[in-house]
Amino acid sequence: MSLHPTLQPYADAWAHSVEAISDLVQPLVEGEWNRRTPCPGWSVRDIVSHVIGLDCEAMGDPRPIHALPRDLFHVTSDHQRYMELQVDVRRHHTAPEMTSELEYTIIRRNRQLRNENRDPGTKVRGPLGVEITLEEAMRYRAFDIWVHEQDLRTALGEPGNLDSPGALVTRDYLLDALPGVIAERVDAPRSSAIVFDVSGPVEFLRTVRIDIKGRATLETAPALGPAASLSLDWETYVRLACGRVSYQAVADRVKTEGDTQLAERILRNFTVTQ
Structure with a gap:
């Protein structure tokens, strides 16, 4: 075997x-x-x-x-x-x-x-x-x-190696944790959606949808009229999600639309590593 x-x-x-x-x-x-x-x-x-x-x-x-x-x-x-x-x-x-x-x-x-x-x-x-x-x-x-x-x-x-096999594992690992971040740490409006548009060596677009009970799920389909949308490059996404940098330090690399206060709360609570 x-x-x-x-x-x-x-x-x-x-x-x-x-x-x-x-x-x-x-x-x-x-x-x-x-x-x-x-x-x-x-x-x-x-x-x-x-x-x-x-x-x-x-x-x-x-x-x-x-x-x-x-x-x-x-x-x-x-x-x-x-x-x-x-x-x-x-x-x-x-x-x-x-x-x-x-x-x-x-x-x-x-x-x-x-x-x-x-x-x-x-x-x-x-x-x-x-x-x-x-x-x-x-x-x-x-x-x-x-x-x-x-x-x-x-x-x-x-x-280097921002698009290596480990990068793809990391993408999926961090995306699996994303709904929990939104549901447990961010006071996101119920029955709303938040869009993440990530560019660079590893690129993806994902929607976190919050239902009427406050539960969050991850979807690949884009949302129409999201409560907030965040656009950033892959390296910045990783550094934020892994607690390597504060959101203030990379504010110029993150574009937000919609509810700016909601977007800021998301970025403040983005770290998933311990």
């Missing part, structure tokens, strides 16, 4: 992004590993540590026994504390230690994926020990690693 067809796109997206990350960091000198990235509180080294750590956990490795410092300003939730452990334990690793561990992790993970024959619905251990399906785990991994590839590209001034 081999990897289930449902899982193959996520494995391919992961492989594409992790190889890109390896290529990006391989030539870095020691000081460049400390560059800040758009991911709050994390340097280049921290992101690579996160990539290594999550892939090791996906392979069943035990989590490190390590006490986090109390002065990490960017760590404010249980989810962030969970993610920070694999990062902080590597904060003093050298550049050769980081690149060699990354390469070894990629080799091990590729071997595991080649031999993966479990059903997509198999329950596996997810973040914070919560059980999720294998499909959910691999989908999240493909999304997460592509976003962090983009963090590294921004920090290192090496743009």
Whole structure:
């Protein structure tokens, strides 16, 4: 048996992004590993540590026994504390230690994926020990690693792969979360519609429709007379949805029509990552 067809796109997206990350960091000198990235509180080294750590956990490795410092300003939730452990334990690793561990992790993970024959619905251990399906785990991994590839590209001034396999997984992942953002965080009028028109390497037009009970659904058909419409490029959409930038910082890259106050509330509450 081999990897289930449902899982193959996520494995391919992961492989594409992790190889890109390896290529990006391989030539870095020691000081460049400390560059800040758009991911709050994390340097280049921290992101690579996160990539290594999550892939090791996906392979069943035990989590490190390590006490986090109390002065990490960017760590404010249980989810962030969970993610920070694999990062902080590597904060003093050298550049050769980081690149060699990354390469070894990629080799091990590729071997595991080649031999993966479990059903997509198999329950596996997810973040914070919560059980999720294998499909959910691999989908999240493909999304997460592509976003962090983009963090590294921004920090290192090496743009690219905005339309890679990971970008397409990320598009679908973020769109799945969009109705929840509108229904739970934004006081959108009932029986209304909000249109998102995204351009660039990954382009799409989607309508979030709110019914009379306040429930939101995602549609591909454009809405006539929407309560608000937002037009922005793909990179800006990702940076907003992943909490890499405030909406004020990219206001000149977002065009809104209709109810401007509603559009502003949407942009203020756009982040879906934790």
